Amino acid sequence: MTKAEKLSARELVLGAFHLLLVEKGYINLTVQDILKKAGVGRTTFYAHFTGKEDVLRNSVGQLRKWLVSVVDAQAGFLSFTLPYYQHIISHHEIYDHLVGREEFYTFERYFMRMLTELILSEIHSPKYSPAQQAKVELIALYIAGSIWATSAWWLERKHLSAEEMNDSFRKLVLPGLEQSLKNL
Missing domain, CATH: 1.10.357 (Tetracycline Repressor; domain 2)
Structure with missing residues (x-):
């Protein structure tokens, strides 16, 4: 994965996170929700975040x-x-x-x-x-x-x-x- 692709995946996750905070709130938000909204896989997510x-x-x-x-x-x-x-x-x-x-x-x-x-x-x-x-x-x-x-x-x-x-x-x-x- 190139640096641009890594940055893009990271930005996709953060963008999805912000949208989902409005939709679901933090407590009801799951990693699976973020993956789905960001369109990234679990491996990609965990390459950037814990x-x-x-x-x-x-x-x-x-x-x-x-x-x-x-x-x-x-x-x-x-x-x-x-x-x-x-x-x-x-x-x-x-x-x-x-x-x-x-x-x-x-x-x-x-x-x-x-x-x-x-x-x-x-x-x-x-x-x-x-x-x-x-x-x-x-x-x-x-x-x-x-x-x-x-x-x-x-x-x-x-x-x-x-x-x-x-x-x-x-x-x-x-x-x-x-x-x-x-x-x-």
């Missing part, structure tokens, strides 16, 4: 790569939040099926990890002592939790645009973030 949770992990990984690629470094701290909120609202059919359901917590684990890593990549510094680094990790986890919680709140209401949501979030969070980092 199971449906691995497909989820890779899907969130793709989102992370995309967010990193569109970040405007000139926008300051948390510059990924606007593209993140734009992604959430543009894919709301998927996320609407998750909010308030058991599978929400499976997604939360991967999203929290992704968000925390993105935040740490912006605020971490090698000059920090171990105690300061622990505080930076706590700050990152706190902000990631805030992003995740506001995303769930927003999906249930959809009264704000992505830009309004991002502006509101940044006004709530940035002053505290900047002050916390100064006080390390």
